[in-house]
Amino acid sequence: DKADIGVTGLATMGRNLARNFAHHGHVVAVHNRTQNRTTAFMDQHRDEGAFLAAGSVEEFVASLRRPRKAIIMVKAGAPTDAVIEELAAHMEPGDMIIDGGNALYADTRRREAALRERGLHFVGAGISGGEEGALNGPSIMPGGAPEAYETLGPLLEDVAAKVDGTPCCVHVGPDGAGHFVKMVHNGIEYSDMQLIVESYDLLRQALGLSPQELADVFREWNRGDLESYLIEITTEVLGHTDAATGRPFVDVVVDQAEQKGTGRWTVQSALDLGVPVTGIAEAVFARALSGHPDQRTAARSLAGPQEKGAADGADLVEDVRRALYASKIVAYAQGFDQIAAASAEYGWSIDPGAMATIWRGGCIIRARFLDRIREAYEARPTLPTLLVDPTFAAALADAQVSWRRVVATAATIGVPTPGFSSALAYYDALRRDRLPAALLQGLRDYFGAHTYRRVDREGAFHTDWSGDRVERPA
Numbered sequence: 001d002k003a004d005i006g007v008t009g010l011a012t013m014g015r016n017l018a019r020n021f022a023h024h025g026h027v028v029a030v031h032n033r034t035q036n037r038t039t040a041f042m043d044q045h046r047d048e049g050a051f052l053a054a055g056s057v058e059e060f061v062a063s064l065r066r067p068r069k070a071i072i073m074v075k076a077g078a079p080t081d082a083v084i085e086e087l088a089a090h091m092e093p094g095d096m097i098i099d100g101g102n103a104l105y106a107d108t109r110r111r112e113a114a115l116r117e118r119g120l121h122f123v124g125a126g127i128s129g130g131e132e133g134a135l136n137g138p139s140i141m142p143g144g145a146p147e148a149y150e151t152l153g154p155l156l157e158d159v160a161a162k163v164d165g166t167p168c169c170v171h172v173g174p175d176g177a178g179h180f181v182k183m184v185h186n187g188i189e190y191s192d193m194q195l196i197v198e199s200y201d202l203l204r205q206a207l208g209l210s211p212q213e214l215a216d217v218f219r220e221w222n223r224g225d226l227e228s229y230l231i232e233i234t235t236e237v238l239g240h241t242d243a244a245t246g247r248p249f250v251d252v253v254v255d256q257a258e259q260k261g262t263g264r265w266t267v268q269s270a271l272d273l274g275v276p277v278t279g280i281a282e283a284v285f286a287r288a289l290s291g292h293p294d295q296r297t298a299a300r301s302l303a304g305p306q307e308k309g310a311a312d313g314a315d316l317v318e319d320v321r322r323a324l325y326a327s328k329i330v331a332y333a334q335g336f337d338q339i340a341a342a343s344a345e346y347g348w349s350i351d352p353g354a355m356a357t358i359w360r361g362g363c364i365i366r367a368r369f370l371d372r373i374r375e376a377y378e379a380r381p382t383l384p385t386l387l388v389d390p391t392f393a394a395a396l397a398d399a400q401v402s403w404r405r406v407v408a409t410a411a412t413i414g415v416p417t418p419g420f421s422s423a424l425a426y427y428d429a430l431r432r433d434r435l436p437a438a439l440l441q442g443l444r445d446y447f448g449a450h451t452y453r454r455v456d457r458e459g460a461f462h463t464d465w466s467g468d469r470v471e472r473p474a
């Protein structure tokens, strides 16, 4: 008997994904570079479904039904290339290799092109939801050739999370599209988390609320517009007491954030595409800043504000809730802009509404809010920015007084809120009639004859700044 699908790389994510396929009645081939992990997997999980344990790559490939479908769940980068090479050596035309790791989309593009040359399909599939999602239903963002999705899609949709009966899995687009969208998902995840931690920090500093009290605030918020997985687990983490010391857990954790790179990649790509993803960028930089203990220690002696706390507690809590929601809308608007820009750049034809649909469940950023985004694109597929969707525009209008008060309060009492502040700055810049970019263009023309365009005439102009100061077509 042959396997419907195979998983190679049996670390936590690979293990759980293999079990998920088996739980759905599929025969699953399992393989790991070091064989004792495969043996351990079989010892623990053989009763959960139909598994075929393979001792070698050759055996693994041979155990798969054609067209073969092998999912690799290994570390992004060189290890992925090595595994692809080994698998491909034993495969035949029409077979497919699915990379379920957090690969860089540029690598996925390169790998897809190389395997296509050899008659093989390569599907870069973003998989979100952590360990729990992999086991019980992740959100899956597969790229690659549409023909590959025809046979692979039903299997992936089977194991993906479902929301209102709709699987959180859809063919995203060709080659690197799936991994690109997963990368932006992670960037948005960074930004969501940054806004959450700013809310916590501001309320704790301004009002002196305890982590336990703040857990209750987030629990309350999770009943409204902000309802989401990340807000839900914030309640859990803030409410947790460290077993060893009896102190709030959040107070015994070293305050230096780490990252594995997907947020940074999102910003690097946004810089190349010229898309201002300020919410994500601030989140990445805030992590970076936290990781410089020497500078932070040295800077502790710098002057701070006189005022340390805010006056009205209940009002500030509600203000922060609204600021968080408004800033979140901005961050998602920016992320969706980046997806649109890449889609145009690479000819991916990504449907933004479909991305919002598959992010409603399974993934780390899953939230009630994503249904609103889905509706926004459904109502107007060519929305120039999510901010102008009537629902979001109204929410922003509703939030703006609070949002401004929060940023002002944070600045006054010296609590850094780069997420809130940059989101507000983006909102204000985007809605401006005239931007100071006009002056900037003038400066560029002055020092470097870089030319400018005029509001009243077509074409490029240069002013003879060092001569008669008359403008002429450049």
Ligand code: 6PG
Binding pocket: 102, 127, 128, 129, 130, 186, 189, 258, 259, 260, 261, 262, 263, 363, 364
């Ligand atoms: C997911 C997560 C996952 C990753 C986190 C952590 O969608 O399931 O995004 O891919 O574990 O993004 O990333 P950092 O270590 O960079 O915070």
